[in-house]
Amino acid sequence: MSTSRTKEPRSRSRRDFADSSAASAGSKASFSQLMPYLLEHRRVLSFVIVLSILGAGASLAQPLLVGQVITLVGKGDTLGFLVWLLIGLVVASALITGFQHYLLQRTGEGVVLSSRRRLVGRILRLPIAEFDTRRTGDLVSRVGSDTTLLRAVLTQGLVEAIGGSLTFVGALVAMILIDPVLLGLTVTVVFVAVVVVVLLSRRIRVASRKAQAKVGELAASVERAISSVRTVRAANATEREIKTVEAEAEGAWRMGIKVARISALVVPIAGIAMQIAFLTVLGVGGFRVADGSITVAQLVTFILFLFMMIMPLGQAFGAITSVNAALGALGRIQEIIALPSEGEFDRKVAPLAVAPGGARAAIASSPNALEFTDVRFSYPLVQLAIAEDESISLPSRRERADAATAVIETARRAALDALDAADGTPGLNADGTPRPTAPVILHSVSFAVPHGKRTALVGPSGSGKSTIFALIERFYDPTSGTISLGGIDIRGLERTDLRDQIGYVEQDAPVLAGSLRDNLRLGSPDATDAQCIAVLHEVNLTTVLERTALGLDAPVGEEGVMLSGGERQRLAIARALLAAPPILLLDESTSSLDGVNEQLMREAIDRISVDRTLLIIAHRLSTVVDSDQIVVLENGVVVGVGTHSELVVSTPLYRDLAKHQLLV
Numbered sequence: 001m002s003t004s005r006t007k008e009p010r011s012r013s014r015r016d017f018a019d020s021s022a023a024s025a026g027s028k029a030s031f032s033q034l035m036p037y038l039l040e041h042r043r044v045l046s047f048v049i050v051l052s053i054l055g056a057g058a059s060l061a062q063p064l065l066v067g068q069v070i071t072l073v074g075k076g077d078t079l080g081f082l083v084w085l086l087i088g089l090v091v092a093s094a095l096i097t098g099f100q101h102y103l104l105q106r107t108g109e110g111v112v113l114s115s116r117r118r119l120v121g122r123i124l125r126l127p128i129a130e131f132d133t134r135r136t137g138d139l140v141s142r143v144g145s146d147t148t149l150l151r152a153v154l155t156q157g158l159v160e161a162i163g164g165s166l167t168f169v170g171a172l173v174a175m176i177l178i179d180p181v182l183l184g185l186t187v188t189v190v191f192v193a194v195v196v197v198v199l200l201s202r203r204i205r206v207a208s209r210k211a212q213a214k215v216g217e218l219a220a221s222v223e224r225a226i227s228s229v230r231t232v233r234a235a236n237a238t239e240r241e242i243k244t245v246e247a248e249a250e251g252a253w254r255m256g257i258k259v260a261r262i263s264a265l266v267v268p269i270a271g272i273a274m275q276i277a278f279l280t281v282l283g284v285g286g287f288r289v290a291d292g293s294i295t296v297a298q299l300v301t302f303i304l305f306l307f308m309m310i311m312p313l314g315q316a317f318g319a320i321t322s323v324n325a326a327l328g329a330l331g332r333i334q335e336i337i338a339l340p341s342e343g344e345f346d347r348k349v350a351p352l353a354v355a356p357g358g359a360r361a362a363i364a365s366s367p368n369a370l371e372f373t374d375v376r377f378s379y380p381l382v383q384l385a386i387a388e389d390e391s392i393s394l395p396s397r398r399e400r401a402d403a404a405t406a407v408i409e410t411a412r413r414a415a416l417d418a419l420d421a422a423d424g425t426p427g428l429n430a431d432g433t434p435r436p437t438a439p440v441i442l443h444s445v446s447f448a449v450p451h452g453k454r455t456a457l458v459g460p461s462g463s464g465k466s467t468i469f470a471l472i473e474r475f476y477d478p479t480s481g482t483i484s485l486g487g488i489d490i491r492g493l494e495r496t497d498l499r500d501q502i503g504y505v506e507q508d509a510p511v512l513a514g515s516l517r518d519n520l521r522l523g524s525p526d527a528t529d530a531q532c533i534a535v536l537h538e539v540n541l542t543t544v545l546e547r548t549a550l551g552l553d554a555p556v557g558e559e560g561v562m563l564s565g566g567e568r569q570r571l572a573i574a575r576a577l578l579a580a581p582p583i584l585l586l587d588e589s590t591s592s593l594d595g596v597n598e599q600l601m602r603e604a605i606d607r608i609s610v611d612r613t614l615l616i617i618a619h620r621l622s623t624v625v626d627s628d629q630i631v632v633l634e635n636g637v638v639v640g641v642g643t644h645s646e647l648v649v650s651t652p653l654y655r656d657l658a659k660h661q662l663l664v
């Protein structure tokens with residue numbers, strides 16, 4: 001599928017996206033977007049709030065009791081009961097705090113779990129076009145690291161703030177009753193500090209979001225370097241890759257330092273405010289005791305309440321940092337969750353009536369398993385449209401989903417314009433400027449794949465063969481024209497129903513990390529060991545099975561590195577066969593196979609094409625010379641359809657390919 005020509009637009013689009021992802025670091029999340037996560041735990045959270053109220057009550061009673069103790073000591077009365085009550089209150093508030101802390105941590109973990117579930121559920125259902133433009137590492141980092149930050153909202157944020165504000169208000173009321181003058185002075189100092197911290201908090205939120213975006217970019221670089229480690233090593237590019245990753249790590253470090261710098265201001269501001277307030281109370285309070293306005297016991301009680309008022313304030317200042325970081329991370333999570341899934345996309349953009357009876361019935365009753373009619377296609381310019389469309393950062397979930405759908409539709413229209421442009425009528429915006437255009441990959445492609453026969457697709461690299469498979473699988477929809485399965489437009493079939501009828505063996509690395517059994521059962525989780533072994537035999541893989549004592553449990557390595565190219569391809573075919581699909585799409589590996597492997601592969605293909613519709617992309621004509629039908633593609637145009645002997649006569653391109661491969 002990939003060639004030097006094919007790779008260029010892909011890598012360019014990835015870079016474009018990296019830029020646009022940095023821009024998307026500016027998207028905001030608000031508390032209202034956090035609510036669904038919190039509401040899931042409303043019962044525990046309500047209980048924690050009750051505990052906070054009890055804790056606040058226990059704390060507030062303590063200074064009052066201390067005041068009483070001082071007064072009684074002054075009078076020379078006995079203290080027994082009061083002291084025990086005081087000790088009881090101290091112990092009770094410690095226990096309440098501990099229990100509350102545990103519950104909050106637990107709930108925090110619950111929030112992380114549900115955000116991960118939502119995010120993974122959404123990522124794996126996104127239209128394939130999204131994966132063309134997003135970086136894997138960045139998505140992984142959203143699932144792994146951004147979600148973790150949400151925990152802080154609960155553990156250091158909201159609920160403590162509720163308990164804290166109760167203590168704050170309680171202390172404030174008690175202080176008004178003791179001495180309003182002293183309180184006035186104290187509140188003025190504290191108010192100035194609060195204003196400064198609130199102003200700083202906005203900057204913390206923006207910086208945190210950017211820091212998380214940098215972590216995402218770093219993860220993407222690491223993922224790139226690790227997933228292509230062999231290529232990198234072979235190209236002697238290890239040191240350069242390390243430097244690239246280090247540069248990304250430094251970027252993340254720099255943003256982290258920026259967050260640290262801003263949040264570092266918060267702590268001393270809170271500390272200074274507390275000290276000034278304390279000194280003011282001591283100084284002015286001393287005078288007020290001297291002139292008889294208040295007693296010593298009242299001054300001590302007032303000072304204790306002052307601590308009680310300032311402590312939650314200090315906590316709140318600290319919480320601002322973590323809550324803002326969490327809201328920054330939530331922005332990145334919501335950005336993905338707001339994207340339409342394949343299903344939502346179908347309902348909005350391609351709402352064809354679902355065919356009754358489903359796909360299997362249709363194939364069985366039709367002479368043609370698949371049919372392309374005047375199919376034109378350009379890859380969607382999603383990344384371009386996203387980068388240009390500012391509405392993508394709209395706040396509410398629904399608006400964002402609509403915006404994302406609109407973006408995809410815009411991209412589709414741009415692709416149509418591109419096709420028009422290819423036909424000589426360029427698409428223009430309302431103001432007369434040309435719309436962005438996408439390269440045209442398929443031009444009016446029409447051909448039929450007869451039921452139960454073997455059809456081959458051949459053509460030079462980049463002519464659009466793999467794209468045809470991607471359209472059959474509905475990874476993308478045609479820009480215009482129709483693809484029908486058993487006579488039904490495939491957009492009228494549920495995607496899962498459509499894909500159940502089709503086995504798809506991709507060109508490269510179609511093996512997943514895990515065991516032979518894991519790989520075989522991917523599409524047929526209920527297959528028995530006997531069925532797995534039978535299908536391995538069918539594709540000439542019995543030797544791999546017998547190589548170790550582990551049998552089906554034998555590991556295949558990351559992306560199947562423990563297998564040869566030919567073995568990987570045959571294992572992928574075995575996996576597809578196990579699901580017994582009526583149609584099999586096989587994108588033959590471009591890697592050259594040795595004589596033995598090629599023979600094994602040819603035998604496997606012969607065996608699996610019995611009683612099945614097989615559409616095969618062939619890079620080696622020797623694989624397909626005996627096909628029932630061969631479709632020849634050149635630059636996205638069908639230039640010939642027929643058997644090998646017909647095409648050698650009728651189609652110059654095919655004749656050249658055949659000559660080149662010494663077949664004529």
Ligand SMILES: Nc1ncnc2c1ncn2[C@@H]1O[C@H](COP(=O)(O)OP(=O)(O)OP(=O)(O)O)[C@@H](O)[C@H]1O
Nearest residue numbers: 001002003005006132379461462463464465466467
């Ligand atoms: N996801 C994508 N986004 C944008 N362009 C793409 C994408 N995939 C493929 N292309 C482009 O579509 C064209 C056709 O690619 P395709 O992979 O279908 O060719 P192919 O005939 O299968 O090539 P090969 O024989 O090398 O596998 C190429 O020019 C390629 O650059």
